[in-house]
Amino acid sequence: MSSNKHTHLHVKYHAALDLNHISTEPAPHDMAQASEWAHALKKQGEHLDALQGLLHAGKNKAVLLVLQGMDTSGKDGVIRSVFTHVSPLGVRAEAFGAPSEEEKRHDFLWRIHQKVPALGEIAIFNRSHYEDVLVTRVRGWIDKETWTQRFQHIRNFEAMLHDAGVTVLKCYLHISKSEQKKRLQARMDDPSKQWKLQASDFEDRKLWADYMAAYQDAMSATSTPLAPWYVIPADHKPYRDLVLAELLVQTLEGMALATPEPQFDLSTVKLR
Amino acid sequence: MSSNKHTHLHVKYHAALDLNHISTEPAPHDMAQASEWAHALKKQGEHLDALQGLLHAGKNKAVLLVLQGMDTSGKDGVIRSVFTHVSPLGVRAEAFGAPSEEEKRHDFLWRIHQKVPALGEIAIFNRSHYEDVLVTRVRGWIDKETWTQRFQHIRNFEAMLHDAGVTVLKCYLHISKSEQKKRLQARMDDPSKQWKLQASDFEDRKLWADYMAAYQDAMSATSTPLAPWYVIPADHKPYRDLVLAELLVQTLEGMALATPEPQFDLSTVKLR
Numbered sequence: 453m454s455s456n457k458h459t460h461l462h463v464k465y466h467a468a469l470d471l472n473h474i475s476t477e478p479a480p481h482d483m484a485q486a487s488e489w490a491h492a493l494k495k496q497g498e499h500l501d502a503l504q505g506l507l508h509a510g511k512n513k514a515v516l517l518v519l520q521g522m523d524t525s526g527k528d529g530v531i532r533s534v535f536t537h538v539s540p541l542g543v544r545a546e547a548f549g550a551p552s553e554e555e556k557r558h559d560f561l562w563r564i565h566q567k568v569p570a571l572g573e574i575a576i577f578n579r580s581h582y583e584d585v586l587v588t589r590v591r592g593w594i595d596k597e598t599w600t601q602r603f604q605h606i607r608n609f610e611a612m613l614h615d616a617g618v619t620v621l622k623c624y625l626h627i628s629k630s631e632q633k634k635r636l637q638a639r640m641d642d643p644s645k646q647w648k649l650q651a652s653d654f655e656d657r658k659l660w661a662d663y664m665a666a667y668q669d670a671m672s673a674t675s676t677p678l679a680p681w682y683v684i685p686a687d688h689k690p691y692r693d694l695v696l697a698e699l700l701v702q703t704l705e706g707m708a709l710a711t712p713e714p715q716f717d718l719s720t721v722k723l724r
Numbered sequence: 725m726s727s728n729k730h731t732h733l734h735v736k737y738h739a740a741l742d743l744n745h746i747s748t749e750p751a752p753h754d755m756a757q758a759s760e761w762a763h764a765l766k767k768q769g770e771h772l773d774a775l776q777g778l779l780h781a782g783k784n785k786a787v788l789l790v791l792q793g794m795d796t797s798g799k800d801g802v803i804r805s806v807f808t809h810v811s812p813l814g815v816r817a818e819a820f821g822a823p824s825e826e827e828k829r830h831d832f833l834w835r836i837h838q839k840v841p842a843l844g845e846i847a848i849f850n851r852s853h854y855e856d857v858l859v860t861r862v863r864g865w866i867d868k869e870t871w872t873q874r875f876q877h878i879r880n881f882e883a884m885l886h887d888a889g890v891t892v893l894k895c896y897l898h899i900s901k902s903e904q905k906k907r908l909q910a911r912m913d914d915p916s917k918q919w920k921l922q923a924s925d926f927e928d929r930k931l932w933a934d935y936m937a938a939y940q941d942a943m944s945a946t947s948t949p950l951a952p953w954y955v956i957p958a959d960h961k962p963y964r965d966l967v968l969a970e971l972l973v974q975t976l977e978g979m980a981l982a983t984p985e986p987q988f989d990l991s992t993v994k995l996r
Contacts, residue, residue, distance in 0.1 A: 557842035557844065570830055612877045616831030
């Protein structure tokens, strides 16, 4: 697949976004290649592993991958599928659940900032600071003034990370409401997966339209050139994994990573 | 002393600032009251203690006091003098020295953000994120583009703290070069204080004019209405302590702190 092939999935900064009109399925052309997805993912995984090695060696740049999506959209699954191809050395996954009492006594970026990648690292955020303009909004805990203010604070925060050498990539895993129904039903029917279900999953499902509105606003307001959002069709798991891997490889390739120079003149070394 | 008496010490946002033309001594009128400084500080300390109690009880606001100044300007001393009047419950002092290897692998606000006050707290920063536009600039480790960028990141960061309920007060302890000479000499002559001296103190002294230029630019660029800078005349220690205490009391009084409501109807309680 050619580079920049996923530009149609890119969210335009400050442009209206309508998730109802973006497919949760692969385009027909991609669907026709479904038999090759698994092999293509393996190849992307090898690229990713090599690029992560360079990032780790150079220690002057970093990557922050933000994953958001409705329940069952596959945030855990995509992390497992894509990063099993990569050495855990220098890759760190962080999950952000409901904030603790101590976290609630600080600004919404406090717990997030602590977990950003160090130079040389890839950090993956399974949920993120965006929860504070999504669930908080949909549940009516904050007003429009607050979430608008937070959009600005998020843009500023991500620009600051960029200036410190952190490349930010944000992916929304886009599933349909009917696909979620199937996945929730499958969890309800499988005793080994019932533990994954929370009461809030069902409440959130009832608020689907509100969540879509909140996601649209948040992504449109924060998909800056320095920290773009991509909407990943996520009804097909192997396709979802492949697209995410390709976007990540593309992002790392754009960072012009190079093998560091030797730290001293190797011609002076005599191995005995 | 009336409220807002120190407005002449306030640094105007984006206006030229010339520290050479700001006295490091009290104004003659204040100097005439020197015999009352110690008593006045004690009274301010009592106010501060009461206000800090309200802040701690309410737990919906916080205060960040940033202290900067050349070596020997009295950052440690002022913390001791002012905060001995206040319960350590809910007051936390943080010192920022040269960054660790791990801190260097993150943006300059990373270690700072971790230490900001929780709601209900007063945090005192002995040096701060401002070191990253001062010593780094004077020593030639960053260029103008970088420190200008950082001014913006600092304004954004402090505005974000403000929106989260944190009132930011920044004080520059202003000593003259000749007063520093006396204080350094006193440390050199006193075996019990020689440990406080570092080689960098003497190097920084040689770069005095460069530091003044860096301080001027940094304070002018970041003394926003939400996070003002004050230049505190610091050649006289008791006066320096009193002015800082007054500014802090004034700041807390401006926050409209109130005793929280009882958590339940006390008329229903029967003590037996």
